[in-house]
Structures are given as structure tokens and as C-alpha cells.
Amino acid sequence: MARTKARIAPDLTRRLAAGAIRDKVERISEAVADEAKNRAPDAKRWVATNGAEARPSHRHADGQTIPANVPYQLPKTEYTRGAGDDRRRSGAVGGRWVTLTAVDLADRPRDPRLPLHQRINCECQSVIVRGVIAAATRALPTHVRGSKVKAVVEVNFLRIAEAEFGANDTPGLHFLSLAGSLVMARRR
Structure with a gap:
């Protein structure tokens, strides 16, 4: 009769749980990124027409491209x-x-x-540029460290914080925070 031994790594349960959590959080952050893309404002570009x-x-x-509400x-x-x-x-x-x-x-x-x-x-003219802010929106890879999970949705665009939160008497659009709230409300 042959016998076999298997050693189970002591942290296997933790690693399996972290993988399952990572998958769920990644799906949520991707859903937030998609919702943010749908709600992202248009941009506008200054065009100096007489060179x-x-x-x-x-x-x-000339060429300054910023969120339309800024x-x-x-x-x-x-x-x-x-x-x-x-x-x-x-x-x-x-x-x-x-x-x-x-x-x-x-x-x-x-x-x-x-x-x-x-x-x-x-x-000069101001030209509306559609979709460039949505194209600059993405979910970053999710990181699990111990019992903490970190997910980030970023928008890499000039003066996007002003568009989100407002500045210079311009109200913020809060499209990112609204995207997060809507996705989480759907998951309850």
C-alpha cells in the first residue's frame, strides 16, 4: 500500500479568500469606471483662429483642452x-x-x-470635443494586501479635479463620485 502526503500551505485559505475578494472588487471598480465613462463631461478646446x-x-x-464646465x-x-x-x-x-x-x-x-x-x-473659437474624458477613464488593477483591498478608478485629464469638485465659482459635476454611488447602490 502506497501512502502520499500533501502539505497544505498555512496561508492557503487567506490566499484563496484574497483571490475571490480581488475578483469581486475588480468587477465593481470596472463597473464604476464604465459608469464614470458614461457620465464624463465633454471637453472644450480653445482655437486661436488668426494664428x-x-x-x-x-x-x-491655443489648443488648451479642458473639461467643458471649467x-x-x-x-x-x-x-x-x-x-x-x-x-x-x-x-x-x-x-x-x-x-x-x-x-x-x-x-x-x-x-x-x-x-x-x-x-x-x-x-478665437471654443470647440466641443466629445469622448476624450471618457477615453481617459480607467480602472487600475486591484491590490490585496493582508485584509485590505485597494481599487482605483482614475481619470488622467488636465484639470479634471476642478471638473469633479468645482473651483473658481464653477460647480463640480461629481460624475466620479456619482458613478461610485450608483454602482454600489445597485449591488445592495
Whole structure:
């Protein structure tokens, strides 16, 4: 008669339970990511339509693609006149536009809240870009460490936190937190 021995690893039960938990949590995080994709806002893109003729702050904003509920950021500019002795020596009349470290906020080109010099004769456009935020949304791999499980759904997109939570008098959309709440409510 032959005998066999099998050794069962002491942590086998824990590892089996962790695998089952990981699978469930991964399904939940993927469902949250899918729901977030469905609820993700559109984006908008600033387009400086007159190229090199556009004012420097508008050229700087050209191509800026952000969530549609968030304002564009244009470098704040200020016109400075020539100063006393320097002006007399050089024969310069007038001054020049200087870019400051602050920003002007605008929902669109020619936004009434922009200073007059930022909006008058502006030929720029704001173009809606659909689906780019949804495409930047994904569930990361789930990690189990001991009795803790970590699942993350991320959106890798410029200024997405402002879109989610709000900023600068802009209300947040809360599309990520709503996606999580809806998925969890369905599982109860």
C-alpha cells in the first residue's frame, strides 16, 4: 500500500479568500469606471483662429483642452507705457504688453468677464470635443494586501479635479463620485 502526503500551505485559505475578494472588487471598480465613462463631461478646446496675428495670451491658450464646465486660463496681460528718461532717450512713444503671472478666466472667447483688451476683436473659437474624458477613464488593477483591498478608478485629464469638485465659482459635476454611488447602490 502506497501512502502520499500533501502539505497544505498555512496561508492557503487567506490566499484563496484574497483571490475571490480581488475578483469581486475588480468587477465593481470596472463597473464604476464604465459608469464614470458614461457620465464624463465633454471637453472644450480653445482655437486661436488668426494664428500669428492672435494676441500672445490667446496664442498661449491655443489648443488648451479642458473639461467643458471649467474656465479657460489665459495669461493676464497689462499694457505698460514707456518710462520718463528711457522714453526720451530712445524716442519711444507708447509702451508694450507685458504678460503677468496671474490668469484671466473665461468660459469661452469674448467672455464678458474678460478684460476688454482680452475680448475685443477676438476671433478665437471654443470647440466641443466629445469622448476624450471618457477615453481617459480607467480602472487600475486591484491590490490585496493582508485584509485590505485597494481599487482605483482614475481619470488622467488636465484639470479634471476642478471638473469633479468645482473651483473658481464653477460647480463640480461629481460624475466620479456619482458613478461610485450608483454602482454600489445597485449591488445592495
